[in-house]
Amino acid sequence: MTEFVPASVTWAEPGDASAVADHIARVVSAPGDKRIAFTGGSTPIKVLALLKDRPLDWSSVTIALTDDRCVPDDHPASNFGKIHSALGTSGARFERLEEGAQVAPFDLVWLGMGEDGHVASLFPEMTAHVRPGPAVIATTPIPLPSEAPHDRLTLNEKALKATREIILVVTGASKRELLQSAIHGDDRYPVTHFLRGFGPPVTIYWSE
Structure with missing residues (x-):
């Protein structure tokens, strides 16, 4: 794995949903079995809508989630429910x-980012179980966000x-400014740990 390689960051151009869809299609179309970790939220649904008419062989793909809320699949806050639908x-x-x-390695991890710099359900302040190695952990953000006041499960x-x-898909000027701060070493944000130090290459897809 690339875990001990210095991380590199590339800004995709263009960085819109269509470009993200093209990236996902390239990974799905690669030979052999693939493992992809999907972010939650509305962006993956928009991207998958752009892919629905493409002749992609999803049978070679295992899909995991980077994180989810601890709710039933049919709950509006369920990331699994949305992706599975x-x-x-x-x-x-x-x-x-x-x-x-324990979690097997992926071919692609798709991350989003919150206004506070959190990725998956790794928040600047949270309670969390600590697990050795690549694993699924339970977390609770502090404070609980009013729009999704739920405990979480997340990849560590x-x-x-x-x-x-890794692809990191973000929108908005404020998030671009935060990313620039993280790239320059502002360690208040969980996203900084993926943009600096050691880890796999990161491609940022940013759009307004």
Whole structure:
């Protein structure tokens, strides 16, 4: 794995949803079995809508989530429910998050980022279980966000870095400014740990 290689950061051009869709399509179309970790939120659903008419063989892909809220699949806050609704009939295999589970390496990890610099469910302030090695851990953000006041399951930093590459998909001027601060070493933000130091290459897809 690339875990002990100095991290490199590239800004994609263009950085819009169509460019992200092209990147996902390239990974899915590569020969052999693939493992992809999907971020939550609305962006993956928009990207998957752009891919629905492409002749992609999802049967060679195992899909995991970078994180999820501890809610039933049919709850509006369920990341698994959204991704499964979009790809459940595609032939892809799905790997659920289970607290304490060890995690196999990925071909691609797709991250988003919050306004506070959190990635997956690794927040600037949180309670969390510590697990050795690449694993699924339980976390609770502090404070609980009002729009999603739920405990979480998330891949830990080692699991998120156990991949050939990371794509980081963000929108908005304020997040671009935060990323620039993180790249220059502002360690208040969890995202900084993926943009500096050691880890797989990161491609940033940014759009307004």
